[in-house]
Amino acid sequence: xxxxxxxHARTVSTGAMxxxxxSLAVALAANASAHVTVNSTDARQGGFGKVTVRxxxxxxxxxxxxxxxxxxxxxxxxxxxxxxxxxWTFTAPKVALAAPVKQGDKTVTEAVSTITWTADKGVxxxxxxxxxxxxxxxxxxTDKTSVSFPAVxxxxxxxxxxxxxxxxxxxxxxxxxxxxxxLLPAKGSSxxxxxxxxxxxKDSLARGLGAGAVIVAVGGVGMGLRRKRSANx
Numbered sequence: 001x002x003x004x005x006x007x008h009a010r011t012v013s014t015g016a017m018x019x020x021x022x023s024l025a026v027a028l029a030a031n032a033s034a035h036v037t038v039n040s041t042d043a044r045q046g047g048f049g050k051v052t053v054r055x056x057x058x059x060x061x062x063x064x065x066x067x068x069x070x071x072x073x074x075x076x077x078x079x080x081x082x083x084x085x086x087x088w089t090f091t092a093p094k095v096a097l098a099a100p101v102k103q104g105d106k107t108v109t110e111a112v113s114t115i116t117w118t119a120d121k122g123v124x125x126x127x128x129x130x131x132x133x134x135x136x137x138x139x140x141x142t143d144k145t146s147v148s149f150p151a152v153x154x155x156x157x158x159x160x161x162x163x164x165x166x167x168x169x170x171x172x173x174x175x176x177x178x179x180x181x182x183l184l185p186a187k188g189s190s191x192x193x194x195x196x197x198x199x200x201x202k203d204s205l206a207r208g209l210g211a212g213a214v215i216v217a218v219g220g221v222g223m224g225l226r227r228k229r230s231a232n233x
Contacts, residue, residue, distance in 0.1 A: 024105040033121055034058050036151045036163045036179050038069075044184035045145075048079065048138025056130040059155050063124025067133065068116040069179075076101045080112035080232060083134040087123040091116050092135075103139055140183055148178040169179035 004041045021054045029165040034056050043049025057064050071077055076097065082090045117133050141147065150164040165174035 035177060036153060038149050038179040038181045039182060041183070043137070043140055043181060045140055045186040045189070046142040046200045047140055047187065048136060049140070050134060050136050051149075053133045053135075053149075053179070054130055055125060055133070055153060057125045057127055058161070059157070059159065060127055060161075062155040062157040062159065063119075063126050064131075064153055065124045066116065068114055068152040068154075069133075069135075070114050070150045071137075072149060073113060073141070075141055075147060076103070076108055076111050077137045078106065078108040078111055078139060079105055080115065080137045081135060082115050083136075084116075085117060085131075085133055088133075089120065090118070090133075115219050142186060144182050145184065146182045148180050150178045160198040167170045 020177065036052045036056070038051050039054070040049045040051045043051060053067070053069055055064060055067050078101075080092060082092050084090070092112045092115045092178065095113050096110050097108065115135055148166065150162075153161045155161075161176060163176045164178050165176050166175060167177050167180060203225075
């Protein structure tokens with residue numbers, strides 16, 4: 001009876017550890033998926049690409065009714081074109097530059113600084129859901145591996161969430177990080193491509209899978225220990 005109780009206690013302990021790690025995985029995945037993100041499969045250094053903006057709704061009582069995305073600070077994108085999105089109206093006005101910018105054989109005197117998508121009456125991104133908006137942009141910089149697109153999310157109850165905090169290497173990620181787009185290497189470059197949000201999981205996928213792998217490993221260790229103890233009895 002005493003041996004059974006000790007073995008049972010160990011089993012319960014291992015199960016509790018696995019459950020705790022499972023909760024951690026869910027929390028990490030939920031936190032990652034709650035961020036506004038930008039990703040692209042073809043945006044590269046010195047080139048153009050289609051960018052997808054993913055907007056999750058974090059409110060339990062209101063829907064997202066407006067999304068405003070700023071172009072990267074200090075960077076001139078001479079061509080920015082938003083894709084029409086059913087149920088939403090967008091504006092992407094061009095503003096005059098303080099000074100002309102030469103890009104290749106073109107001189108840029110004005111550029112889009114902000115794209116704003118506004119929901120039509122009765123439309124919103126509901127609780128527990130997300131939506132995606134698309135635009136094309138370029139020419140991307142040749143001296144950067146990523147660029148940030150600060151975003152502002154507005155809810156139907158008037159709440160505003162500003163996704164504008166910069167990420168700093170080696171420092172804990174801020175609560176509302178600015179969406180960051182990884183760029184592919186320039187064509188003809190021998191550099192290894194930086195993982196994009198689609199590939200490496202800046203959203204919940206990679207974090208969830210990573211934490212899930214830990215859970216499986218811990219569960220396997222616990223099972224192995226129980227089998228070993230049973231064999232030694």
